[in-house]
Amino acid sequence: MTGSQVLIKAVRSGLAALGDARKAPEMQRYMKSELPFRGVSSPERTALCRRLFNDHVLTDEAEWRATVLTLWREAAYREERYVAIALTGDRRYAAWQTPSLLPLYEELIVTGAWWDFVDELANHRVGALLRRFPEDVTPVMYTWATDVDLWKRRTSIICQLSFKEATDTKLLATAIEANVGDRAFFIRKGIGWALRQFARTEPGWVLAFVDSHPDLSPLSVREARKHL
Incomplete structure (x- = not known):
């Protein structure tokens, strides 16, 4: 064998x-x-x-x-x-661990299609690639932010949870804005989670973002403001 x-x-x-x-x-x-x-x-x-x-x-x-x-x-x-x-x-x-693995992770995310699989992949695999290879991976996350697949969109929203000061706020804002009207629980929860986590580093940015986006769902707003 x-x-x-x-x-x-x-x-x-x-x-x-x-x-x-x-x-x-x-x-x-x-x-x-x-x-x-x-x-x-x-x-x-x-x-x-x-x-x-x-x-x-x-x-x-x-x-x-x-x-x-x-x-x-x-x-x-x-x-x-x-x-x-x-x-x-x-x-x-x-x-x-290079951007060439993105198609593999994409398959696991799309076919896994549940939070226990996707959140680990988003945070510790795709996120790690984004941190190391931003020029290659950032454009992919912009594409995923508007994908028909809910779990790829969730990945684009939460892939920077551990980035702190290194967070690409343009990518974060764009991924959230692309999904702000989606009523799916895992999208609304993911938006709130991403904002809540970044609020630990940049509370002012998060407050300003929430205040300037009245179309955020109540769930997303509650999560974003949880520790503010």
Whole structure:
């Protein structure tokens, strides 16, 4: 077997061994997931990833990408997709984090289509690329801000949550303004979250933005003003 096949097999058997059939249905209900859960807690899954990623290091970028996509596309349980996302962020593969990964992350965001997947990808994968490669990634975020896909739009709004003083306020404002009329909960909540987080760094900017955008939803305004 290839290194990819060995790792995939180890992930599936490891999750099966840790699974708790009593917890799984409640986890599935909470996440409103069509995919069933194995019933593996987050700390257990993190420890499993650490051990397996140490034991099965992939040395080829194409193989690494293929492993991520196989775990994702062929997932029979939601935890397999969590592991796929964890693999994209493993430190051993930091050198492969370039704008060329955007199509991969786009697939995970569009097909994942739920906050547990998308928020991790938006903040720690797409956001990290935006910080390192702003000239390449910023134009993509402008495009995503007006995309038909809700989750790509949410990504464009929340991808700078950790940027603080480095926040591109033009991008933030444009992404919010492009979606201000959207009544979808995850868009309204995402707008509020992005503004609330930036208010920790630039409260004056956020207050001025909220005051100058009366069409912001009440939810977005409440979130934005939460700590002001």
